[in-house]
Amino acid sequence: MAYIDLPTHRMHYRIDGDRAGTAPWLLFCNSLGTDLSMWDAQAEELSRHFRVLRYDRRGHGLSSAPPPPYTLSDLGHDVIALLDALAIERAHFCGLSIGGLTVQWLGIHAGARLDKLVVCATAARIGTPESWATRIESVKADGLAVLRSATAERWFSATFTARNAGTVGKVLDGFAATSTDGYIGCCAALAGADLRDDIKRITNPVLAISGDEDPVCPPSDIEEIAARVQQGRHLSLPGRHIVNIESAPAFNAALLQFLHD
Structure with missing residues (x-):
């Protein structure tokens, strides 16, 4: 296992593909309450074409959790620190949900460090400060396990869950095992994140992917991102x-086409 030590926490990361080769770097950023294993299907396929870098966001997976709250700027600077530590000058970057917000923040503030951007199941603003404050109080009182059933319904369709119970169960086990501090800290980052007026500054090419039945970030949120950035396109799966797990083959094909165009 590989780690970098940052001033506030230790970050776990993994590289798949030919690390010493010349293939472009492709970085993935996971959603709230998941770890880097959510990208297993992408790493298996795309590491044939790229050096795939995944990491556990602070307070998730095998990364340690500094005391909350966090800001979106904190999460973005963690990515820059990872790129610096691995001497990566530029990388494609794909993120889902809060990972997609992190992609947008970096496109605004550090676009020169990135090449093409893929934002998935996200929005320029997710929820409201009030809704995230309610979530924080709920988790403080009852933990994450009580949210398991509702999370399953938001994250996966009933048909997919019925056919892939093992895959869904593994994701939900990881959700329930997420550090409470890490989860609350990221909820605070989401509460303070509103990039709607800033994403028009993103000049990198952007592919915005939605799940066609996503109740968290519906396709209209993703369409808005594609319309506001300078070079955006939208795809619904x-x-x-x-959606990267539920429609993995189509998702992988879309990434390959976009990144190779």
Whole structure:
């Protein structure tokens, strides 16, 4: 296992593909309450073409959790620190949900460090400060396990869950095991994140992917991102919020086409 030590926490990361080669770098950023394993299907396929870098956001997976709250700027600077530590000058970057917000923040503030951007099942603003404050109080009182059933419904369609119970169960086990501090800290980052007026500054090419039945970030949110950035396109795939798992083959094909164009 590989880690970098940052001033406030230790970050876990993984590289798939030919690390010493010349293939372009492709970086993935996971959603709230998941770890880097959510990108397993992408790493398996895309590491044939790219050096795939995944990491566990602060307070998630095997990364440690500094005391909350966090800001979106904190999450973005964690990515820059990772790129610096690995001497990566530029990378394609794909993120889902809060990971997609992190992609947008970096496109605004550090676009020169990135090449093409893929934002999935996200929005320029997710929820409201009030809704995230309610979520924080709920998690403080009852933990994450009580949210498991509702999370399953938001993240995966009933048909996919019935046919892929093992895959869904693994994702939900990871959700329930997420650090409470890490989860609350990221909820605070979401509460303070509103990039609607700033994403027009993003000059990198952007592919915005939605799940066509996503109740968290519906396709209209993704369409808005594609319309506001300077070089955006929107694609909708079958599925709910964790669309990269529910529609993995189509998702992988879309990434390959976009990144190779």
